[in-house]
Amino acid sequence: MKIIIPGGSGLVGQMLARAFTKDGHEVVVLSRNPSTSAPWRVVEWDGYSRGSWCGELEGADVVINLAGRSVNCRYTPANRRVITESRVNSTRIVGKAIAQAARPPRIWLQAATATIYAHRYDAPNDEFTGILGGAESDAPDTWRFSIDVATAWERVINEVSLPHTRKVLLRTSIVMSPARRSAFDIMLGLARYGLGGHFGNGRQYISWIHEADFIRAIYWVIKHDGLEGPVNLAAPHPLPNREFMRELRNAWGIRFGLPATEWMLEFGAIFLRTETELILKSRRVVPGLLLKGGFIFQFPAWPEAAADLCRQWRERDQQPGKA
16 A cells, blocks of 8 residues: 555654554655655655645555644643644645545545543543533633644544545544653653652543554554544543553552642643643543454553553663664
8 A cells, every 4th residue: 555644753653654664555754854764755745735745645545644733732822823723734735635636545544632522430432422522611721722623623624525535533542652752651651760650539531542453443444444434543441540550550560659639730731841631631432433343452451551561661671772
């Protein structure tokens, strides 16, 4: 297959590009900062206007649009504008380029987020009965902003008419990878230094997916031609933060971790220039469509996934310079 990955220079994009290249597929990453050192082709684009990159779509099999400014920042007015525009504009221009292609890609996988679902503890959110967020009476303004971004992001792709291209929205949970600077790497770092206790009240659910299952799920979505619209990419067993961190400590071999109260997290978020939503919102998301379609997870439960990720992290750490 020929696979085009706009915004593929980030952690998830590199993860997919490596896997596709290893499997013998032709990968083209669209990036604002093209590099010649990657083992796949990198083509320059700006994320909002047409250019020579549009020619790469001709005859391509798959487009996986991952473009968008990271949400790991303070939600200042300026950052909110950049976060929203980077997602909406890149999605809109990809849609226009596909619509104008003489031989358009047969499938467009558009990055979305599991954050679109409501903050809740009572029941999991799947694609059939899940409750979208934004109407929670106790949700902070920053949480509602994330919902606004997620819904605007999805609205753009839904408005584009592409009769020859299947469109799938990837509502992705936290992808757990042993790579440096990944979410797992950060959480493990806290645990290793004795700070791996629960965050806040510890009741908030963490939805996650192992890197291996994420890649396998992308292949599965590509293969199943009848699949369109939102698809949750998450392991089938999300669990509360308190249990999640306990199992992470067990996997590493640490018996104790200091908890962090909400005020401590708020203070730390200011210092680290991020938002507590990323760790305090309860994301109880399950993969209804994947399970209904017969997808089999290699790592359905967190204890086994954490053990595997810790093993990979140790192996990687013994090889300096490896990510």
